[in-house]
Amino acid sequence: xxxxxxxxxxxxxxxYILCALLYFPASAQFANEYSxxxxxxxxxxxxxxxxxxxxxxxxxxxxxxxxxxxxLDSLSRTSAKTETAVRVFGHQFHRSAANCQDSKxxxxxxxxxxxxxxxxxxxxxxxxxxxxxxxxEQAAKDFPEQADxxxxxxxxxxxxxxxxxxxxAIAELFQRKKIALKPFIIGLGIPADKxxxxxxxxxxxxxxxxxxxxxxxxxxxxxxxxxxxxxxNLLNAFGKxxxxxxxxxxxxxxxxALLYNFIHALNGAGLPDTLMLNPMAKYDVIVxxxxxxxxxxxxxxxxxxxxxxxxxxxxSLKLAEAGLYKRATPLQCIIREKGKREILMVQDFGIxxxxxxGVYDLEILTLPMIKMQDVPMKQGVVKDITVESPGTLSIxxxxxxxASIYVAGDGKMERVYEFKKLxxxxxxxxxxGKYVMVTRLNDKKSSVFTRTDNFEISSGTITxxxx
Amino acid sequence: xxxxxxxxxxxxxxxxxISTFAQSSKQNxxxxxxxxxxxxxxxMQSKWGTGxxxxxxxxxxxxxxxxxxxxxxxxxxELALRVYGHQSMLTMKDCKDTQLEVGFSLNSMSYIKTRLQxxxxxxxxxxxxxxxxxxxxxxxxxxxxxxxxxxxxxESCGGDPxxxxxxxxxxxxxxxxxxxxxxxxxxxxxxxxxxxSYFQAQDPVALKNxxxxxxxxxxxxTTAEVDLLDGESNPSETDxxxxxxxxxxxxxxxxxxxTLNVRGFPDTLFVDPVSEYDxxxxxxxxxxxxxxxxxxxxxxxISVDAxxxxxxxxxxxxxxxxxxxxxxxxxxxxKDSGEIVNVQDFNTTEKYxxGKYNLEILTLPPTYINDxxxSQYKTTKIELPTPxxxxxxxxxxxxxxxxxxxxxxxxxxxxxxxDAKNELIxxxxxxxxxxxxxKFSKTMHNTKTVEFQIVSGESVSLxx
Numbered sequence: 021x022x023x024x025x026x027x028x029x030x031x032x033x034x035x036y037i038l039c040a041l042l043y044f045p046a047s048a049q050f051a052n053e054y055s056x057x058x059x060x061x062x063x064x065x066x067x068x069x070x071x072x073x074x075x076x077x078x079x080x081x082x083x084x085x086x087x088x089x090x091x092l093d094s095l096s097r098t099s100a101k102t103e104t105a106v107r108v109f110g111h112q113f114h115r116s117a118a119n120c121q122d123s124k125x126x127x128x129x130x131x132x133x134x135x136x137x138x139x140x141x142x143x144x145x146x147x148x149x150x151x152x153x154x155x156x157e158q159a160a161k162d163f164p165e166q167a168d169x170x171x172x173x174x175x176x177x178x179x180x181x182x183x184x185x186x187x188x189a190i191a192e193l194f195q196r197k198k199i200a201l202k203p204f205i206i207g208l209g210i211p212a213d214k215x216x217x218x219x220x221x222x223x224x225x226x227x228x229x230x231x232x233x234x235x236x237x238x239x240x241x242x243x244x245x246x247x248x249x250x251x252x253n254l255l256n257a258f259g260k261x262x263x264x265x266x267x268x269x270x271x272x273x274x275x276x277a278l279l280y281n282f283i284h285a286l287n288g289a290g291l292p293d294t295l296m297l298n299p300m301a302k303y304d305v306i307v308x309x310x311x312x313x314x315x316x317x318x319x320x321x322x323x324x325x326x327x328x329x330x331x332x333x334x335x336s337l338k339l340a341e342a343g344l345y346k347r348a349t350p351l352q353c354i355i356r357e358k359g360k361r362e363i364l365m366v367q368d369f370g371i372x373x374x375x376x377x378g379v380y381d382l383e384i385l386t387l388p389m390i391k392m393q394d395v396p397m398k399q400g401v402v403k404d405i406t407v408e409s410p411g412t413l414s415i416x417x418x419x420x421x422x423a424s425i426y427v428a429g430d431g432k433m434e435r436v437y438e439f440k441k442l443x444x445x446x447x448x449x450x451x452x453g454k455y456v457m458v459t460r461l462n463d464k465k466s467s468v469f470t471r472t473d474n475f476e477i478s479s480g481t482i483t484x485x486x487x
Numbered sequence: 488x489x490x491x492x493x494x495x496x497x498x499x500x501x502x503x504x505i506s507t508f509a510q511s512s513k514q515n516x517x518x519x520x521x522x523x524x525x526x527x528x529x530x531m532q533s534k535w536g537t538g539x540x541x542x543x544x545x546x547x548x549x550x551x552x553x554x555x556x557x558x559x560x561x562x563x564x565e566l567a568l569r570v571y572g573h574q575s576m577l578t579m580k581d582c583k584d585t586q587l588e589v590g591f592s593l594n595s596m597s598y599i600k601t602r603l604q605x606x607x608x609x610x611x612x613x614x615x616x617x618x619x620x621x622x623x624x625x626x627x628x629x630x631x632x633x634x635x636x637x638x639x640x641x642e643s644c645g646g647d648p649x650x651x652x653x654x655x656x657x658x659x660x661x662x663x664x665x666x667x668x669x670x671x672x673x674x675x676x677x678x679x680x681x682x683x684s685y686f687q688a689q690d691p692v693a694l695k696n697x698x699x700x701x702x703x704x705x706x707x708x709t710t711a712e713v714d715l716l717d718g719e720s721n722p723s724e725t726d727x728x729x730x731x732x733x734x735x736x737x738x739x740x741x742x743x744x745x746t747l748n749v750r751g752f753p754d755t756l757f758v759d760p761v762s763e764y765d766x767x768x769x770x771x772x773x774x775x776x777x778x779x780x781x782x783x784x785x786x787x788x789i790s791v792d793a794x795x796x797x798x799x800x801x802x803x804x805x806x807x808x809x810x811x812x813x814x815x816x817x818x819x820x821x822k823d824s825g826e827i828v829n830v831q832d833f834n835t836t837e838k839y840x841x842g843k844y845n846l847e848i849l850t851l852p853p854t855y856i857n858d859x860x861x862s863q864y865k866t867t868k869i870e871l872p873t874p875x876x877x878x879x880x881x882x883x884x885x886x887x888x889x890x891x892x893x894x895x896x897x898x899x900x901x902x903x904x905x906d907a908k909n910e911l912i913x914x915x916x917x918x919x920x921x922x923x924x925x926k927f928s929k930t931m932h933n934t935k936t937v938e939f940q941i942v943s944g945e946s947v948s949l950x951x
Binding site for chain 2: 374456
């Protein structure tokens with residue numbers, strides 16, 4: 021008989037677990053996680069007059085042309101899911117024309133572009149101005165709108181913007197609209213002090229030879245083609261990623277749109293889950309600890325595993341009442357961050373909650389109120405606050421009247437409670453301690469008949485006053 | 488005119504009856520005990536007054552004898568005499584030379600008169616030590632115990648008479664110390680001021696007048712009323728307790744629930760005039776009036792600004808769960824200081840001093856109402872919709888919380904109890920998100936988000 025019951029219990033438990041598994045399919049990723057199908061790379065090539073300067077035995081422009089051609093050649097021999105395009109600027113009008121809109125998509129995106137790129141670039145003579153910002157803006161439109169593609173732009177130039185545009189602003193636009201990864205800039209003979217101007221545009225590479233160019237292109241391809249994974253580490257006070265089970269939300273930094281929200285988890289190996297995030301975007305991470313912690317403007321490195329560390333060192337606060345008295349409505353405690361006015365949390369007695377490490381001010385809504393200042397919350401420590409259980413004051417009288425209860429002493433007299441209209445029987449819960457009750461009964465309604473009763477309340481007992 | 492007479496008569500009758508009671512309870516029960524502490528140090532032999540006709544000692548002795556004669560008619564007064572410096576010569580520097588010559592008793596008055604005739608001044612001035620000893624001279628501390636110190640010089644034994652006097656008052660042994668400086672320089676005032684109320688007598692006439700003045704102050708019946716003024720300076724505020732703290736000890740001496748008599752005026756209080764008081768009027772927030780001195784004669788009116796209005800806090804709508812609603816308390820803070828004045832329950836009305844308040848209401852999420860105006864005679868109504876209830880029914884224990892979307896961002900307003908099976912949560916009307924994940928799950932991908940609406944006075948069941 022007993023055995024049967026155990027089995028039944030086991031069966032039912034198993035059923036529950038199965039149901040749970042069905043209910044929560046172990047999906048590897050969220051529906052809207054980022055999984056690109058292929059890659060597009062746009063080469064934005066400087067065709068301004070200075071590109072005619074000699075470099076490495078030929079001109080800078082020829083060097084650029086050869087580097088691109090060789091790369092496209094090698095690409096065509098692989099099965100990489102990549103499309104390429106070439107846009108050139110400063111090549112259609114002479115310097116003297118000062119044309120700042122001299123920018124043209126010479127070869128649109130396609131799979132095998134090596135031959136046409138070579139042909140188009142051969143026909144170009146560098147001659148005009150360096151309209152980088154304008155060209156980048158135009159290039160943004162060269163990428164077809166498609167969600168599951170990682171776009172990259174490689175800017176090859178020998179100088180700074182000469183048309184007064186702001187390439188940095190356009191780079192930000194790329195990120196804001198998730199058009200492409202942060203641009204890769206290949207500088208041809210740009211003096212070191214001027215290279216800094218590209219810091220806000222993207223990653224700068226100083227290239228002089230074919231081998232360095234190949235290395236850069238390898239980086240570009242790796243970043244564009246390899247999956248980008250991300251994990252969020254919630255660090256404790258000692259920098260260890262052991263905090264978990266707290267809600268996290270991820271927003272697009274620019275639009276503010278809520279992209280993902282989830283409750284952080286650690287797997288059996290103590291590692292957090294991996295998220296596939298679009299590397300072309302910028303993120304705000306909010307960890308909904310109490311109080312919450314935000315990390316804004318998080319950028320990812322494409323094609324790699326990113327770890328976003330967020331410091332959420334926590335301790336917990338356990339509130340309890342001594343004794344066996346059971347209230348119909350649980351006792352409450354208001355918790356505020358030290359020095360802040362806002363209510364952080366109203367915690368019921370009888371349970372524990374986690375808080376960030378730090379210092380808090382507590383107001384416990386007993387009668388009288390218990391105020392506790394500078395309560396420290398420490399990493400991994402359960403702060404136990406136990407208040408004495410209340411006693412009961414019972415007042416009986418036959419006349420009705422007005423009565424108030426005070427904590428008195430040392431020149432002070434603090435009002436705890438007032439019965440505006442005493443009924444024949446009043447019950448009040450008070451914390452243990454000494455009190456004074458001042459009463460004026462209705463049968464002798466005059467100040468001089470004010471009566472004063474001193475009484476003491478002890479935990480869990482009834483103090484009866486007969487007036 | 489004549490039809491009014493009965494009312495006025497009635498009023499006087501009533502007033503009479505009340506004061507009779509008050510005297511019987513407050514005054515007659517309280518015997519007044521006066522201990523004369525008389526200086527008989529060597530210097531009391533100096534002559535003073537016009538033409539330097541008599542010694543300070545003779546003057547003091549004669550004036551005190553007259554006073555004892557006068558007081559012998561009073562049945563509610565007991566006297567005692569302690570003298571210092573009269574047993575040992577000055578050269579002996581006897582700092583313990585103090586003696587209760589006549590103790591408190593029914594016939595003490597005649598003993599005092601005869602004893603005074605036999606003493607003569609000789610020695611040092613051990614005031615502090617004498618006060619210390621005087622503590623034991625009073626049979627109990629239930630009466631009005633008063634010490635009148637008559638001295639012609641400061642402490643000469645290195646004691647601290649001020650500390651001793653304060654200790655006696657704080658321990659409620661002595662109600663009040665009076666000090667008469669006999670022919671003392673004006674500069675000595677500071678040394679005596681801290682012992683008690685200090686009076687200076689430069690000649691025998693002044694000494695006599697001063698002693699009568701003090702005794703009158705002690706014995707006269709003093710009445711007082713406290714006018715709690717409204718915004719128009721009318722004494723219309725009432726029904727609030729008032730605590731009187733004795734100065735300088737800070738001991739609470741009286742509590743009176745302020746009452747308006749049948750004519751609608753503040754009724755009469757009987758307050759001991761020998762002390763000064765700090766008054767604490769227990770309005771919300773309390774009002775303090777410091778250093779209230781009462782004139783011995785006549786009726787004292789103490790005016791305190793205490794204009795009040797009311798604030799009523801209401802939950803509007805159907806109540807689903809009283810216990811949950813009872814958790815909604817309202818913290819009332821003074822706008823300027825931020826201090827918590829009161830924690831008001833819902834569906835109650837409370838009076839507050841007129842002014843601006845900031846409210847923190849423990850709804851979920853908390854409701855903040857700033858700059859709430861409480862004005863004279865008016866009731867400021869604060870109405871909130873009754874909360875709705877989210878009933879979380881869990882198949883398994885979960886981690887998670889209830890969120891609010893504020894400016895596009897999630898804001899956690901409630902953290903679920905990961906150990907509880909089911910939870911009932913009272914929420915203000917609005918839309919919320921419940922975000923949770925089973926406790927047993929080891930991946931965040933099992934997180935679920937449920938949007939739900941809360942309507943005032945309605946319950947929503949959420950099956951997790």
